[in-house]
Amino acid sequence: MVRSVQQLRSDVACARAAGRRVGLVPTMGALHEGHLSLVQAARDECDMTIVSIFVNPTQFGPHEDFDRYPRTMERDLPLLRRVGADLVFAPDRQTIYPEGFSTYVDPPAVGQPWEGQCRPGHFRGVATVVLKLFNLAGADVAYFGRKDYQQARVIQCMVEDLAVPIAVRVCPTVRESDGLALSSRNRYLDADQRERALALWKSLLLARQLVQGGERQAESINGRMQQRLIELGVDRIDYAALVDPVTLQPVARVQQRTVALVAAFVGQTRLIDNLEIEPCSS
Structure with a gap:
C-alpha cells in the first residue's frame, strides 16, 4: 500500500518503462465482491492493477453518511491481495484536497437529473476526485461498476469532453443470489x-x-x-x-x-x- 503521490507515480513510471498496461479501480473501500470483480476485470486486461481507496468527502451532502461510511482497510487489504491487485493507493484527505484547494469539475449534462437533483453537488465531488485520481495514477484503463449507472455515464462524458487519455470500462452489476445489488x-x-x-x-x-x-x-x-x-x-x-x-x-x-x-x-x-x-x- 502506498499513500504518497510520489511513490504512486514512481511505481507507475516503472511499469510504463517496462511496457506494462496499467488499470485503475477507484473505490471508497468497504469492499465487496462487486469491487473485486472490477479488480479481476483489470487484471484480465492489464499488466498492473491499481486500486485506490479514498472516502471522498466532497461527494457527500451535509446530512449524508460521510461520518459513518464504513472504513474497513484492515479487511480490504487481504481481499485485494487475494484477487491479485498490484498496488493499493490510499491517500489521506490532505493529499487529495490540500490546503487552499478550490478547483472543482462541473459535471456534464448527463449528471443533472435523478442523482443530480436528489443529491446536489454529489457529481461535482465525484467528477473532481475521479479526474484527480486519473491524473495521479496515469492509468490506461479505469474500471467502474454498472450499479452506479449514472455515475458511470458522468465519468464517460467527462473523459470524452475533456479529452482525458484513459479508457473507461463499465462492468456488470454483481448481485446476491436473490438479486440484491451488492453495495x-x-x-x-x-x-x-x-x-x-x-x-x-x-x-x-x-x-x-x-x-x-x-x-x-x-x-x-x-x-x-x-x-x-x-x-x-x-x-x-x-x-x-x-x-x-x-x-x-x-x-x-x-x-x-x-x-x-x-x-x-x-x-x-x-x-x-x-x-x-x-x-x-x-
Missing part, C-alpha cells in the same frame, strides 16, 4: 430491511416484464414500479423511471433499449439500482 451500504441494513431492500430489484424486474409483455407507455410502467416499491415496504422513493441509456433523459415510450433507474430509502439507508430493458421484436 457497501447494504451493511447498514438489519434483517427486515435487507428483505425490504429487494423491492428495488423486484420493481426493475416488473418493469422488464411489462415491457416484454407489450407495454410501451413509460408513465404507466413508472407508476407500476413505484407501486411495487411501496407494496414491498420501502420507506421513501426518490425516483423510479425509464430513461434513455445515453442521455438519461426520461422516455415517453419504450421503443428501443432503455434503462430503468430506481432510488429509494429502506430505513435510513438510501439504495440505488438499474436494469437495461430491451423491448421484444414485433
Whole structure:
C-alpha cells in the first residue's frame, strides 16, 4: 500500500518503462465482491492493477453518511491481495484536497437529473476526485461498476469532453443470489430491511416484464414500479423511471433499449439500482 503521490507515480513510471498496461479501480473501500470483480476485470486486461481507496468527502451532502461510511482497510487489504491487485493507493484527505484547494469539475449534462437533483453537488465531488485520481495514477484503463449507472455515464462524458487519455470500462452489476445489488451500504441494513431492500430489484424486474409483455407507455410502467416499491415496504422513493441509456433523459415510450433507474430509502439507508430493458421484436 502506498499513500504518497510520489511513490504512486514512481511505481507507475516503472511499469510504463517496462511496457506494462496499467488499470485503475477507484473505490471508497468497504469492499465487496462487486469491487473485486472490477479488480479481476483489470487484471484480465492489464499488466498492473491499481486500486485506490479514498472516502471522498466532497461527494457527500451535509446530512449524508460521510461520518459513518464504513472504513474497513484492515479487511480490504487481504481481499485485494487475494484477487491479485498490484498496488493499493490510499491517500489521506490532505493529499487529495490540500490546503487552499478550490478547483472543482462541473459535471456534464448527463449528471443533472435523478442523482443530480436528489443529491446536489454529489457529481461535482465525484467528477473532481475521479479526474484527480486519473491524473495521479496515469492509468490506461479505469474500471467502474454498472450499479452506479449514472455515475458511470458522468465519468464517460467527462473523459470524452475533456479529452482525458484513459479508457473507461463499465462492468456488470454483481448481485446476491436473490438479486440484491451488492453495495457497501447494504451493511447498514438489519434483517427486515435487507428483505425490504429487494423491492428495488423486484420493481426493475416488473418493469422488464411489462415491457416484454407489450407495454410501451413509460408513465404507466413508472407508476407500476413505484407501486411495487411501496407494496414491498420501502420507506421513501426518490425516483423510479425509464430513461434513455445515453442521455438519461426520461422516455415517453419504450421503443428501443432503455434503462430503468430506481432510488429509494429502506430505513435510513438510501439504495440505488438499474436494469437495461430491451423491448421484444414485433
